Amino acid sequence: MAVLGIDIGGSGIKGALVDLDAGDFLGERHRIKTPEKSTPSAVAEVMLELVRHFQYDGPIGCGFPAVIRDGVACSAANIDQKWIGTNADQLFSESTGNPVYTLNDADAAGLAEMTYGVGREQQRGVVLMLTLGTGIGTALFLDGKLLPNTELGHVEIRGKDAERRASDAARKKKGLTFYQWSERLQEVLDTYEKLFSPDVIIVGGGVSKHADEFLPLLKTRAVLKPAYLRNKAGTIGAAVYARQRSTAD
Ligand code: BGC
Numbered sequence: 001m002a003v004l005g006i007d008i009g010g011s012g013i014k015g016a017l018v019d020l021d022a023g024d025f026l027g028e029r030h031r032i033k034t035p036e037k038s039t040p041s042a043v044a045e046v047m048l049e050l051v052r053h054f055q056y057d058g059p060i061g062c063g064f065p066a067v068i069r070d071g072v073a074c075s076a077a078n079i080d081q082k083w084i085g086t087n088a089d090q091l092f093s094e095s096t097g098n099p100v101y102t103l104n105d106a107d108a109a110g111l112a113e114m115t116y117g118v119g120r121e122q123q124r125g126v127v128l129m130l131t132l133g134t135g136i137g138t139a140l141f142l143d144g145k146l147l148p149n150t151e152l153g154h155v156e157i158r159g160k161d162a163e164r165r166a167s168d169a170a171r172k173k174k175g176l177t178f179y180q181w182s183e184r185l186q187e188v189l190d191t192y193e194k195l196f197s198p199d200v201i202i203v204g205g206g207v208s209k210h211a212d213e214f215l216p217l218l219k220t221r222a223v224l225k226p227a228y229l230r231n232k233a234g235t236i237g238a239a240v241y242a243r244q245r246s247t248a249d
Contacts, residue, residue, distance in 0.1 A: 001019075001020045001021065001243065002017045002018065002019055002020070002026050003017070003018050003020060003058065003059060003060070003061060003239040003242050003243055004016075004017055004018070004050070004051070004054055004056045004058065004059075004060045004061070004098075004239065004242075005017075005018045005060075005061045005062075005063075005108075005234075005235040005236055005237070005238035005239030005240075005242070006047065006050060006060060006061065006062045006063070006235065006238055007062075007063045007105060007108065007234035007235040007238060008034070008043060008062065008063060008064050008065060008079075008105065009034065009065060009105065009133060009134060009234075010034060010038075010065065010078040010079070010133070010134030010135070010169070011033070011034055011134065012031045012032065012033060012034055013031070013032050013033075013034055013043070013046045013047075013050070014029050014030070014031045014032075014234075014235055015029065015030050015031075015050035015053070015054065015235065016028070016029035016030070016232075016235050016236075017054055017056070018235065018236050018239035018240075020239060020240065020243055023112070023115060023116030023117075023229075023236060024116075024232070024236070025232060025235070025236075029232075029235065030050060030053050030054070032046050032049060032050065034046075037080060038079050038080045038083075039080045039082050039083075040080075040082055040083060040086045040088075040091055042080075044091050044092060044094075044095035045095065047060075047062070047092050047095055047096050047100070048095050048096050051096045051097075051098060056098070057098060058098060059098065059099050059100075059101065059242040059243070059245070059246035060092070060096060060098050060099070060100045060101070060238075060242055061100075061101050061102075061103070061108070061237075061238030061239045061240065061241045061242030061243075061245075062088065062092060062100055062101065062102040062103075062238050062242075063102075063103060063104070063105035063106075063107075063108030063109070063234040063235070063237060063238040064079075064088055064102050064103070064104065064105055065077070065078055065079055065104075065105045065134070065135065065137070066079060066083060066104065067104065067149045067151060068088065068102050068103050068104050068148075068149065069149070070089075071087055071088055071089030071090065071101070071102050072085065072086065072087045072088065072089075073085070073086050073088050073102075074149075075151070077135055077153075077154070077161075077163075078134045078135050088100070088102040089101060089102050099242075099246060099249075100242075101241055101242045101245040101246065103148065103238070103241050104137070104139075104148060104149055105131065105137055105234050106129065106130075106131045106137025106138050106139045106150075106234075107139045107146055107148050107149070107237070108233070108234045108235075108237030108238045108240075108241060109129060109131050109137065109139065109204050109205075109227070109229075109233035109234045109237050110127075110129035110139025110140075110141060110146060110202075110233075110237065111139070111146065111237035111240050111241060112229050112232075112233040112234070112236040112237030112240060113129055113202050113204065113227055113228060113229060113233055113237075114127065114129075114141055114144060114146075115237075115240055116228070116229065116236065117202075117227060117228035117229045117233065118200070118202050118225045118226075118227060118228045119141065119144075119200070119202060122144075122199070122200050123143065123144040124143055124144075125142075125143070125198075125199035125200070126140070126141070126142055126196060126197065126198040126199050126200075127140070127141040127198060127199065127200045127201075127202065128140055128141075128152075128192060128196060128198040128200070128201045128202070128222070129141070129201075129202040129204060129227070130201065130202070130203050130204065130205070131204045131205040131233075131234070132166075132167055132168045132185075132203065132204070132205035132206075132207050132208070133167065133168050133169065133205040133206055133207070134167060134168075134169045135153050135163040135167050135169070136152070136153030136162055136163035136166065136167050136188070137153060137205070138150045138151065138152035138153060138192075140152075140196065140198075152192060152195075153167070155188075155191055155192075155195075157187055157188060157191060158187075162188045162191070165184050165187075165188075166181070166184040166185050166187070166188045168205060168206060168207040170184075171207070178210065178213045178214040178217070179217060181214065182214045182217035182218055185214070185218060186217075186218055186219065189201065189218060189220050189224075193220060193221055193222060197221070197222075198222045199222055199223065200222055200223045200224075200225060201220060201222045201223070201224050201225070202225050202226075202227050203215065203224065203225070203226055203227060204226075204227030204229070204230065204231075204233050205227075205231065206230075206231045208226050208227045208230050208231070209230055209231075211226035
């Protein structure tokens with residue numbers, strides 16, 4: 001079964017047809033730059049553009065960088081403030097003419113890793129997935145079940161949101177070496193370990209392609225693993241979610 005997955009990020013909006021049997025893209029993904037003013041109407045237009053690009057008709061999953069409750073965005077850290085209170089499911093379903101199911105982007109990435117990636121073998125205990133990108137996204141699983149919207153990127157460390165100090169965007173903006181960045185990341189991981197004692201921590205996001213350069217610098221009690229699906233995870237997980245939701249409806 002192929003389902004359209006879309007991953008809305010601070011810099012790009014990526015879509016791909018996802019083969020849910022294989023857990024991988026069916027063909028090329030398509031990326032459109034996130035509009036400078038990422039308002040609900042501007043993003044809804046990009047959604048339509050993606051649906052047209054794939055000539056797609058069917059349920060769509062969408063990973064979105066905010067707290068999402070029942071399809072409604074409840075926060076907006078790295079996206080236009082107008083999103084707060086917007087029903088993304090409704091808006092996107094109207095703009096694309098297809099049923100759209102929205103969830104937090106890191107939760108989507110976590111779902112993909114738990115279904116097809118590193119987490120597949122880890123269906124017992126506590127798994128914490130991190131996505132390091134414009135922000136720090138987190139997804140927390142107990143015995144394979146997601147506790148949505150954990151938002152641990154906003155836990156305060158040294159008086160600042162963890163993601164302001166240690167996201168991949170912070171690394172680039174401050175011109176940090178992987179060694180310097182790993183020291184900041186270590187503090188973040190220490191904090192998460194203190195709070196949740198995860199058995200496994202999966203590190204994802206675009207920067208996970210450089211995992212060899214920074215993962216060996218980090219020390220955790222949990223087993224630390226690079227994401228298997230890298231930056232495909234958000235898109236694949238969104239499609240997994242759409243299938244779950246559309247078959248339950
Ligand atoms: C947002 C989260 C999101 C994360 C990664 C944070 O700023 O609050 O909802 O998952 O960035 O995009």
